[in-house]
Amino acid sequence: MPGSLGKYFAIFIVPALIIYAIFCILPFGFTIYYSFTNYTDMNPTNLDWVWFENYKKVFQTPLMMTGMKNSVIYAILLTGFQVILGLPLAAVLNQKLKTKNLLRSIFFFPAVFSSLIIGYLWKYILSSADSGLINSILIGLGMDSVNFFTSKAALYSIIATQVWQWTGWAMVIFLANLQSVAEELYEAARIDGASTGRIFFNITLPLMCPSVKIVVVTGLIGGMKVFDSIYSMTGGGPGNATQTVMTVMMDKGISDGFYATGAALGVCFFVVVLLISALVNNLMSKWSKAIS
C-alpha cells in the first residue's frame, strides 16, 4: 500500500470513491446509455435503442452547433484575455509598490462574487434603458448610446464582463508562481544589463509555465461549461445569439423534454472538452520541456 497510511489506505479512500462513483461515474454511464435511446418526457419508461440517431441530430441541429461554437469562442477569448491581462498585471503587482496589497485586493475583488450576481449587475450597467449606467454616461457626454445586446454584440459583451470578473483570479495564480521565482535570476540578468522587457520574456514568462497551465486548463474547461453569466445577462438571446452548450442542454435537453438528445449533446461536449484538455496539456508539456 502506498504512503504512510499503510493498511488504512483503502478505508480512507473508499468513502470518497463511493461518492464519486454514485454522483459522477454512474450518472455519466446513464447519460451514455440514454444518448442511444429514444428517452423523452413523453416516453420516460419504454425506451428503445435508436443508436446514433441522437448524435446525428446533435450535428444536424443548428441550435446545438451554435451552442458549441459560442462555448468555444467564449472559452478561448475569456482564457486568452485572462492570460494576456493577468500576466503583466501580476508582474506589475509583484514589484515593490506601496499600494500593491490594496491593488491586489481591488483586482481580485470581483472574483469573490457569484457570476450570477455579477451578470445581473452588468445587465443593468449595460442596459439600453435610461437607467443603464454606461449609456447614461455616454449620452451625458453628448455621445450616441451603444446597444450591447444585439445579436452580434451580446456574446462579446458577456465575455467582457467575465474578463473583468476573472482576470483578478488569474492574477493571483500568476502572483503565487512569480513569488516562487528566485530573485537571484533577476539580479544576474540585471548585472548582465538585460532590459525590463527582456527580463519578462526571457526569465519571468518561461518560469510561469505551471501557473499558465493551471489558468489555461481551468479557464478553458470552465469557459466551455459557462451557464450562469449567460443565464443572468441574456438567457441565450437575443434569438439564439448567446446560446452555449449548457443553455442548449438546459432548454432542449431538459425544458423541452428531449432527454436523449440532450444526453448525446452532453457526451459530445465531454469528448470536445477532453480533446481540448489533452491538446492544452500536450502544448504546455512541450513548453515546459523546451524551458527545462
Added chain:
Amino acid sequence: MKKRLLALLMCGVMTAGMLTGCGAKEEAPASDAATTEEAPAAEAFTEEAGSDKVTLRMSYWNSEDTVAALLDYLAEAVPEVEIEYQFIDNDNYNTVVDTQLSAGEGPDIICESPASALKHAKLGYLQPINDLGAKYSTAGTSVYSYDGNVYALPGISWFEGIYFNKDLFEENSIALPTTFDEYIAVCKQFQELGIKPLAAGLMSWEPMLKNSLAFTSAEYFSTEEGKNFNADYREGKVTMNGTLNPYIEKWSEMITEGIYTTDMLGIDHTQALDEFATGTAAMFCSGPWDYEAIMAKNPDLNIDMMPFQGTTASDGWLIGGPGCGFAANAASEHVDLAVKVLEALSTVEGQAALWENNQGGSSYLTGAEFELPAAYSSASSALNAGNVYCPWNEWGDAAAAHENYGLEFQSYLDGQDLETTLSNVDAAVEELLSK
C-alpha cells in the same frame, strides 16, 4: 495510533451518516379519513400536520400573494386539509414538476398550463375530474381536456392588452386607435412629441410574441379562412411560413416605423415597466398581474387598457385564455382530499377568493361573474365580445414552441428575414410534434 483510530472512527461515522441521509424516509401512517384505496406512491412530500389535518402540497409558478385569499378560503372550506403552498419559478416549473411526477411523487394539487396538462394527462399523472369540469364552460375546460376527460379546472382568465397613460393621451388630444393603422399613427404622434410611444422589454421573448399574434388573431385567426389554422398547426397540417407571411409583413410596421427598436433588446421587462410608470413612455403591453407594480411605482398614474387592433375596426383583441388549470395528482396518497379541495374551488365563493388576487380576469365557472375594474374599461369591448385568444394554447404538444416564436422574432427585429424566422418556428414545432 490514537489519532489514527479517532480518524477511522470519524470516517466511519461520516459514512454511516451519509448512507442514512441517502436512505428512504419512513412515512407516518395516514389518518383513516385521508387514506384512499389506491394509496399510490406520492407520499414523499405529503405528511400529517396533526391528528385531524392532512397537509396537501400545491405548486404554482406565481407567488403566494396571487392566491392568498384562495388559501384563506380553502382553510375554512376544507378544514381537514392544510395547504402547503410551493412557489416554483416559471423558468424551472415544468422541469421540477415533470421530474417529481415521473418519480411517482409531486404536488398533490398541481397548477398546470394547457400544454403541461395535456402532457401529464397523456402520461396518466392526472386524476380525471369530469364532474367538476362540467360546472365550467367548455371555453375554459377545452384546453384542459384530453381523450374526452377533463383533467384540470380553469382558473381566472388572464389577458394582456396595451396599458396606456390616459393623461398623456388627453393632454396631447390623441384619440384611442380603433385600427392597426391608427395605432401606428398614434405612435408616430408621440414620437413627434418626443415621447416614447411604447415601452417594451425585448430582452424577454414574450412582448413581440404576444403583440404579433394578437394582430394575427384580429387579421387571420378570427376569420373564416384562418379559424382552423392553430388546430391544423397542432396536427402538422399547415406551416406558418407560407401562411402567416402577409400578416406578419403588415405587423412589421411596428419595426419599420421605429416603435420596436433594436435598443429594446437591451431592456428587460422591469425596466420597460419603469419607463411606463414614470411617464417616459405612453404605452406598455402587459396584463393585470403588473397593475400593482405599476401603481406602486407611481400611484398618481392614470392608466387604462386598450385592446390590440387589426387593420379593420373591431372590438379589438386581447391575448389571453384560461388561467392556470388546477389539477389533482393521480398518484397522490390523498387524491380524494385533493379533489375535495378542487370541489371547494368550484364554487362561486371559491372563484371569488381566487379572483380577489387576480382582478381583471373572469371566471369560467357557471354563475360566477365579477365586475371589471376601472383600469380595464377601454378593453371591455374586447372582453365582452369574447375576443380573448391565445393561439399557442391550441398547439397541443407543440405549445412550448411559442418560446421559439418569441426568440425568432428577436432575431427578426435584429435583421433576420421573415421566411427564415417563420420556418425556424415551424421546425421547432415539427420537432416537438415528433416526440
